[in-house]
Amino acid sequence: MGGPEVERLIALLAKLPGLGPRSARRAALRLLQHPESKLAPLAAAMAEAARAVRVCSQCGNLDSADPCSVCGDTHRDRTMICVVEGVGDLWALERSGVHRGLYHVLGGTLSALAGTGPDDLNLAPLLARVRDGEVTEVILALGATVDGATTAHWLTDRLRPLGVAISRVGHGMPIGGALEVLDDGTLAAALRARRPFQ
Amino acid sequence: MDWDAPAIVLDARPFGEADAVATVMTQAHGTHRGLARGGLSRGKAAVWQPGNIVQARWVGRLSDQLGAISAELVHPAAALAMDDPLALAMLRAACAVAEGALPEREPHLRLFGGLLHLLAHLAQGHSLLADQIRWEAAVLADLGYGLDFSACAVTGSNARLAFVSPRTGRAVSDEAAGEWRARLLPLPVLLLHDETGSPADWRDGLRLTGHFLARDAFGHHHRPLPPARLALYDRVAALAESETA
Numbered sequence: 001m002g003g004p005e006v007e008r009l010i011a012l013l014a015k016l017p018g019l020g021p022r023s024a025r026r027a028a029l030r031l032l033q034h035p036e037s038k039l040a041p042l043a044a045a046m047a048e049a050a051r052a053v054r055v056c057s058q059c060g061n062l063d064s065a066d067p068c069s070v071c072g073d074t075h076r077d078r079t080m081i082c083v084v085e086g087v088g089d090l091w092a093l094e095r096s097g098v099h100r101g102l103y104h105v106l107g108g109t110l111s112a113l114a115g116t117g118p119d120d121l122n123l124a125p126l127l128a129r130v131r132d133g134e135v136t137e138v139i140l141a142l143g144a145t146v147d148g149a150t151t152a153h154w155l156t157d158r159l160r161p162l163g164v165a166i167s168r169v170g171h172g173m174p175i176g177g178a179l180e181v182l183d184d185g186t187l188a189a190a191l192r193a194r195r196p197f198q
Numbered sequence: 199m200d201w202d203a204p205a206i207v208l209d210a211r212p213f214g215e216a217d218a219v220a221t222v223m224t225q226a227h228g229t230h231r232g233l234a235r236g237g238l239s240r241g242k243a244a245v246w247q248p249g250n251i252v253q254a255r256w257v258g259r260l261s262d263q264l265g266a267i268s269a270e271l272v273h274p275a276a277a278l279a280m281d282d283p284l285a286l287a288m289l290r291a292a293c294a295v296a297e298g299a300l301p302e303r304e305p306h307l308r309l310f311g312g313l314l315h316l317l318a319h320l321a322q323g324h325s326l327l328a329d330q331i332r333w334e335a336a337v338l339a340d341l342g343y344g345l346d347f348s349a350c351a352v353t354g355s356n357a358r359l360a361f362v363s364p365r366t367g368r369a370v371s372d373e374a375a376g377e378w379r380a381r382l383l384p385l386p387v388l389l390l391h392d393e394t395g396s397p398a399d400w401r402d403g404l405r406l407t408g409h410f411l412a413r414d415a416f417g418h419h420h421r422p423l424p425p426a427r428l429a430l431y432d433r434v435a436a437l438a439e440s441e442t443a
Contacts, residue, residue: 113211144277144280146290171280
């Protein structure tokens, strides 16, 4: 169609989340039609990211600095660690701005289907951070799935002997949600997690 | 080709970005797979959690095709078990055993009914473990690896049956066990009578059925016992240990 270079660009773009062969062709075409303003800056940004971005040795976040900007922020509450499944979850919580403590990226959940066992999770650095003594609470912000809940119970079994408070994010009504459109599982979780209303 | 039936979700493997290949168990069709379009999407992921009881509909052009499956939630067993580590471990273990041990598209009425009972009553917690162990023994029996607790393999008597031979699956009485006692598997009373049993009985029962599931049901397919089943044994063994301490 446009030579092997173009085919390779389309093939690589098609492997990205949210893109298929058709949308990859559109994206490639747009990039190639604007080489100066779109293709070259994107290529430079990707090369720079590939060179500079690394995994934070403390929390598992992706950042150009190690420790990452979150772990290195001295204004954060260092007594709280929020455990999340992936970097995407960390970014979502950061976007919301509701958590001012530290994070720990577990790198997945225990899943037989995905072949993720205890050895595949980023657990040892979390236990080391908790053992250091500054941390008083660990918040488990894992998915409300069977695998997420299993991982939360498994983590709790390992964290409890360290004497740290363990909490879990709430499950239930979404903001703006109406009762009639919620599934039965969410409704049951919401009712069980009810609390006194002042 | 199509069917519409109550079903139990056994697992849902990711397929592409938002779809899933779901495995369900039904009364008339046994374990059955199908492509659940959007099964991993925000709106449908809650339905395809293992252990959920759903009303499923499968459609395929030919009967031997993977086909497409859709479902409506009937009983959110997964969501109800999430807060209780033992209930969650029981749910995962039961689904993993059913998914891994039972041949596809072969109806097992008794096993479907037993699994449905387990998932619908998970809130009972500990007391349901005896039912789960008996259900696993029924899985072995339905697959042709039934355990024989009718009489002692050595004496022929049915008095004081206390062990099971790990080789034959036949019961052995306390007096006949003799010097082989250490090599035999303890036979919990809950597999002889309709009793709830104690944590030690549950541990022994899971060890017993786990041995034969690993050797026969999964071993013949060159697969290990599912990690979820091992995790249930570990949790119950810890419970039994804490009871005796």
